[in-house]
Amino acid sequence: MRIAIDAMGGDHAPKEIVYGTIESAQKNPHITFIVVGQENKIREYIDKDLKNVEIIHATEVIEVDEEPVKALKKKKDASMVVAAKLVKEKRADAMITAGNTGAFMASGLLTIGRLPGVVRPALAPVFPSTKGSGTLVLDVGANMDAKPEYLVQHAMLGSIYMSKMLGITTPRVGLLNIGSEPSKGNELLKAVYKMLEESNLNFIGNIEARDIMEGSCDVLVCDGFTGNILLKTAEGVASTIFNSLKREIKGSVFSKLGGLLLLPAFKRLKKGLDYREYGGAPLLGVKGACIKSHGSSDRMAIMNAINQAKMFIEKGTLDEMARELTNRSDTIEE
Amino acid sequence: MRIAIDAMGGDHAPKEIVYGTIESAQKNPHITFIVVGQENKIREYIDKDLKNVEIIHATEVIEVDEEPVKALKKKKDASMVVAAKLVKEKRADAMITAGNTGAFMASGLLTIGRLPGVVRPALAPVFPSTKGSGTLVLDVGANMDAKPEYLVQHAMLGSIYMSKMLGITTPRVGLLNIGSEPSKGNELLKAVYKMLEESNLNFIGNIEARDIMEGSCDVLVCDGFTGNILLKTAEGVASTIFNSLKREIKGSVFSKLGGLLLLPAFKRLKKGLDYREYGGAPLLGVKGACIKSHGSSDRMAIMNAINQAKMFIEKGTLDEMARELTNRSDTIEE
Structure with a gap:
């Protein structure tokens, strides 16, 4: 299982996001954590070398007050966008962010994409x-x-x-x-x-x-x-x-x-x-376990969101949703 | 000034409604209070003979869980309806009720009627x-x-x-x-x-x-x-x-x-x-000062609602609304 974390979103980023991830990583050695964001800033809070934590450098950050769709288009190398792309490309099963809620929903819809029928x-x-x-x-x-x-x-x-x-x-x-x-x-x-x-x-x-x-x-x-x-x-x-x-x-x-x-x-x-x-609040109907943690998330909140994503994946929630969507005869037109 | 009070509406009717009205009546000898409802029940709580308090008997009561428009049609002699009629017929300037909110709005709309243009x-x-x-x-x-x-x-x-x-x-x-x-x-x-x-x-x-x-x-x-x-x-x-x-x-x-x-x-x-x-909450846009006091109103809440109605009338609120509605060139179609 691979979980992508947007290290740059939220009031206490990257510190609390990284600390929460590190603690989860120590408890869950079988899960790979991909921390996405400005590498030098992230490294400030990593004092251990953990085999199951990877860092992917992303140069930009979507601010909390930015217009979501515009931000998504302009900042192609934003941590949130890069995390969403990892899910899109099946290099991660889940993504977690404490950043801009609108941008989170937009990246779920536009970058990751919807389950068929949604x-x-x-x-x-x-x-x-x-x-x-x-x-x-x-x-x-x-x-x-x-x-x-x-x-x-x-x-x-x-x-x-x-x-x-x-x-x-x-x-x-x-x-x-x-x-x-x-x-x-x-x-x-x-x-x-x-x-x-x-x-x-x-x-x-x-x-x-x-x-x-x-x-x-x-x-x-x-x-x-x-x-x-x-x-x-x-x-x-x-x-x-x-x-x-x-x-x-x-x-x-x-x-x-x-x-x-x-x-x-x-x-x-x-x-x-x-x-x-x-x-956190899941974004239901997209092709991945996408969890929005609150903007004021501390390390504990991040650990909770990680547990949530882990459970979401382990329980086969997405498969069940896809199955049910296929079973339904009613097709929905946009 | 004449204020009609629905004595039968609210969790503590008629007791608290009547007590609140009596207390207001003693403080405001220049205002006539018309207490509407089942006379024998109302009289239980009136121990004084006040010149500025009248009772108008109404046999029926609209319950809090009744479907408003149906109740209004069925119970023509409900205390709330009779109070609204007093306003409609200009025998009262204001009405106050702590009863069914939907029925209150319906009697404002259907019994009392709207200011021209509303x-x-x-x-x-x-x-x-x-x-x-x-x-x-x-x-x-x-x-x-x-x-x-x-x-x-x-x-x-x-x-x-x-x-x-x-x-x-x-x-x-x-x-x-x-x-x-x-x-x-x-x-x-x-x-x-x-x-x-x-x-x-x-x-x-x-x-x-x-x-x-x-x-x-x-x-x-x-x-x-x-x-x-x-x-x-x-x-x-x-x-x-x-x-x-x-x-x-x-x-x-x-x-x-x-x-x-x-x-x-x-x-x-x-x-x-x-x-x-x-x-209380006024119903704005009808031809009278109509105040909805909360269902759990005690005598104090009723006295507050009476003061509100009094002020509403004294300040010429209705005239100002009518004037502004006439001044506006934009006509609204239903």
């Missing part, structure tokens, strides 16, 4: 839930102009992912909507509802946004615009609450003491609610 | 923000199939509301989108962006969902589907965090003590983040 790959983070093991939400990739067929395909890809990765036999599939009745939502959602009902998936109906974190389903399907709003709203609300809490705690001696006593509780809570703790 | 009235709660006095978000009313013209009209209605109610001279109008560039989003949003740029409103561009609570704009425009997802996500995340916090605090003696010391801080925080504290 029209829109979906970015699929796991949302934390108070019960169960989280909900895979897809697509959150800000893809515009969804068609019913895309969402149904995402439901299938998400179900296979959750069943392979978490061992859930028949993952419960929900459709994000503004009410539980089948008649709710726009024409897109009504059509998707009907198609999911008729599918062989374990479709449990519409799910309202306020119920997601209660673990009401394993796979939640939505169009890429709505998913993006959902993800960003959740991020914004959670960070506002935690920041306000911090400010409140600093307010008096009593609250400072209270904050100290509650520190372990706060840490557990923050961890439990942080979707980053649930690993 | 196609879709918008439900517009104020979102809390850490800076400033909150953001009016509209539409969150789960209206489907928005057109660019509707959203631009909502921006105008929202701007007038925030300028009248909060004294903000030129409210900053933002457009909810998945990125800040004008090219972001679907065709609807691109068209709205252009129209808002060309309008006389203080349009400041696209706003991402994660930045709303930072107070980046005063009026945030979105279609009713997206707004509903936004609102419900925020509700779900906040309540999950607070519930988890409660559970964590109960975990040990130390955390219990910590929780006790932090109780005032938690209360302030919860209050600051609770959009209910920012008053």
